[in-house]
Amino acid sequence: MTIDLMMAAWTLVLAFVQVLLFDIARTSQYGLKWNTSPRDGEMPPLSTRAERLRRAQDNLYETLPLFLGAVLIAHVAGRANEITALGAQIYFWGRVVYVPLYAFGVPQVRSLVWLVSTAGLVMVASQILLP
Numbered sequence: 001m002t003i004d005l006m007m008a009a010w011t012l013v014l015a016f017v018q019v020l021l022f023d024i025a026r027t028s029q030y031g032l033k034w035n036t037s038p039r040d041g042e043m044p045p046l047s048t049r050a051e052r053l054r055r056a057q058d059n060l061y062e063t064l065p066l067f068l069g070a071v072l073i074a075h076v077a078g079r080a081n082e083i084t085a086l087g088a089q090i091y092f093w094g095r096v097v098y099v100p101l102y103a104f105g106v107p108q109v110r111s112l113v114w115l116v117s118t119a120g121l122v123m124v125a126s127q128i129l130l131p
Helices: 003-030 048-076 082-103 109-129
Strands: none
Touching (some): 003 048, 003 082, 048 109
């Protein structure tokens, strides 16, 4: 398996970990009884940390389809190369670093890390869009 496909697979693992992190934060606040209930009633607002974890998860989901699509198109089109491999690594590791930065409310650096991860996505996409 190539590096960029491996990074795509690990990004799916990261997405699942982010689902779990948010669910753990939410369940720790609302309780296991709520988690196993039909969740019909109104609940108080989530804690700041839980909301940050939810937003970090939402943020990943905004670019995840683009990243996976770009990696897969690069392979199908025979355009996967060292740049797609490096871009995929940059995207993945940027997304990994982004989670704790967002969870702990680190401003500016979090946004910079987001830009770095997006640059990785652009690197992958550039190999399928440019001649």
